[in-house]
Amino acid sequence: MLIGAHVSTAGGASKAIARAEEIGAECMQVFASSPRAWKVPPIPDAEAEKFRAESERAGMGPTVVHGKYLCAIGSPDPELVEKSVVALTAELQSAKQLGALGVIFHPASHRGQGFEAALPQFTDAMRRVLDAVPGDTLLMLETSAGSGDHIGSKFSELGQIIKSLNSPRVAVCLDTQHAWAAGHDIADSDGLEAALKKFDSEIGLGLLRAVHANDSKRELGSAVDRHDNIGEGLIGTAGFRNIMAHKAFADVPFYLEVPGFDKTGPDKPNVDALKKIRAEVKA
Ligand SMILES: [Zn+2]
Numbered sequence: 001m002l003i004g005a006h007v008s009t010a011g012g013a014s015k016a017i018a019r020a021e022e023i024g025a026e027c028m029q030v031f032a033s034s035p036r037a038w039k040v041p042p043i044p045d046a047e048a049e050k051f052r053a054e055s056e057r058a059g060m061g062p063t064v065v066h067g068k069y070l071c072a073i074g075s076p077d078p079e080l081v082e083k084s085v086v087a088l089t090a091e092l093q094s095a096k097q098l099g100a101l102g103v104i105f106h107p108a109s110h111r112g113q114g115f116e117a118a119l120p121q122f123t124d125a126m127r128r129v130l131d132a133v134p135g136d137t138l139l140m141l142e143t144s145a146g147s148g149d150h151i152g153s154k155f156s157e158l159g160q161i162i163k164s165l166n167s168p169r170v171a172v173c174l175d176t177q178h179a180w181a182a183g184h185d186i187a188d189s190d191g192l193e194a195a196l197k198k199f200d201s202e203i204g205l206g207l208l209r210a211v212h213a214n215d216s217k218r219e220l221g222s223a224v225d226r227h228d229n230i231g232e233g234l235i236g237t238a239g240f241r242n243i244m245a246h247k248a249f250a251d252v253p254f255y256l257e258v259p260g261f262d263k264t265g266p267d268k269p270n271v272d273a274l275k276k277i278r279a280e281v282k283a
């Protein structure tokens with residue numbers, strides 16, 4: 001189980017590796033471009049090459065790219081869906097250039113039309129993105145906290161998308177805070193077992209390829225997406241010990257997306273907290 005974090009690519013993608021090393025991350029997540037703007041400027045080939053060489057030197061990886069928060073391929077607004085497909089395609093292309101495992105993206109909201117109604121367009125959009133970027137870079141659906149009309153707080157919804165798409169290039173990222181907010185008591189051993197059993201029957205544990213490791217500011221079942229530092233939230237250190245001891249996560253990389261103890265984002269104390277728990281559960 002590798003422990004990593006989301007890091008900034010300010011100044012160029014290859015700058016991220018030193019930042020990840022500085023906080024002790026073993027793998028990292030980056031944005032391919034600003035998550036709050038539609039544009040995805042292409043990564044110059046030389047920069048991508050530098051990124052891959054730096055990653056190799058540092059022994060850093062697997063890298064994942066996090067998609068934009070703006071994308072909503074389940075929306076009833078066709079213009080929004082098209083913009084989302086264009087952006088997601090560019091992000092998948094960037095991920096491929098960087099040698100990343102894939103792009104983790106939020107299924108986002110169906111905006112009132114209902115999951116069943118959104119499903120065909122959702123899988124069609126994913127298929128178009130995958131077809132536009134040949135290779136083996138993955139599209140990774142992230143589990144959601146379940147607020148409003150958001151798709152993906154139920155494992156069954158992600159399972160339905162995956163079944164209807166039927167592509168070897170799809171996987172899932174489980175966010176611990178989102179799972180907690182969606183009502184899975186993963187801090188408790190029976191609760192975790194039940195959640196993973198459900199995940200396995202609806203999706204398949206083989207498709208669990210990444211974890212967003214975040215503690216929770218909000219209570220179990222709140223449906224609210226609010227990350228906290230490891231040990232400071234309601235999942236807590238004991239909860240993460242329970243999660244990290246489970247064999248389902250043994251080969252899955254963990255990526256922190258926490259506020260940071262100094263509010264500067266994922267930091268060394270959070271990485272160290274997870275490493276300490278990993279060492280404890282291994283012993
Ligand atoms: Zn996310």
Ligand SMILES: [Zn+2]
Nearest residue numbers: 175178225226
């Ligand atoms: Zn979140």
